[in-house]
Amino acid sequence: MAAQRFGRPVLVVDDDADVRDAERQALAEDGFRVVEARDGEEAMRAVRNDPPAVVVLDARMPGVDGPAFARSLRAALRRVPLVILTAGDPRREADRCNAEAYLAKPFDPQELVRVVRRFAS
Numbered sequence: 001m002a003a004q005r006f007g008r009p010v011l012v013v014d015d016d017a018d019v020r021d022a023e024r025q026a027l028a029e030d031g032f033r034v035v036e037a038r039d040g041e042e043a044m045r046a047v048r049n050d051p052p053a054v055v056v057l058d059a060r061m062p063g064v065d066g067p068a069f070a071r072s073l074r075a076a077l078r079r080v081p082l083v084i085l086t087a088g089d090p091r092r093e094a095d096r097c098n099a100e101a102y103l104a105k106p107f108d109p110q111e112l113v114r115v116v117r118r119f120a121s
Helices: 017-029 040-049 066-076 090-097 109-120
Strands: 010-013 034-037 054-057 082-086 101-104
Touching: 010 017, 010 040, 017 034, 017 109, 034 040, 040 054, 040 066, 054 066, 054 109, 066 082, 066 090, 082 090, 082 109, 090 101, 101 109
Parallel strands: 010 034, 010 054, 054 082, 082 101
Antiparallel strands: none
16 A cells, blocks of 8 residues: 555545445545545545545535535535536536546546545645
8 A cells, every 4th residue: 555645635535335436546546545435424424524625526416415515514624626427528527516626436446546646735
């Protein structure tokens, strides 16, 4: 495992445990500290407890979905980069969430790491 390079975590928000696990694994192998959340409500608790350097967000989740979470995130931490990782039309979802970047599911782990690395520094 690579040495941890960043103090603030990457927050991964997705209701699919397998996707969260794949994201965590790819990012952790590159030295990121990862915090996971199943939905927007859990993610807001994580933001308050340990403000992230970057948020990787699924736009389609039950309960507090991606756009609703993005609005709450921006109210709490205006300058946190937001990366949308979702099926369907990720560009449209990124626009809805005012995100800095987007990736489509299924995702390339190396591309995820590149995008997060770009915003985490």
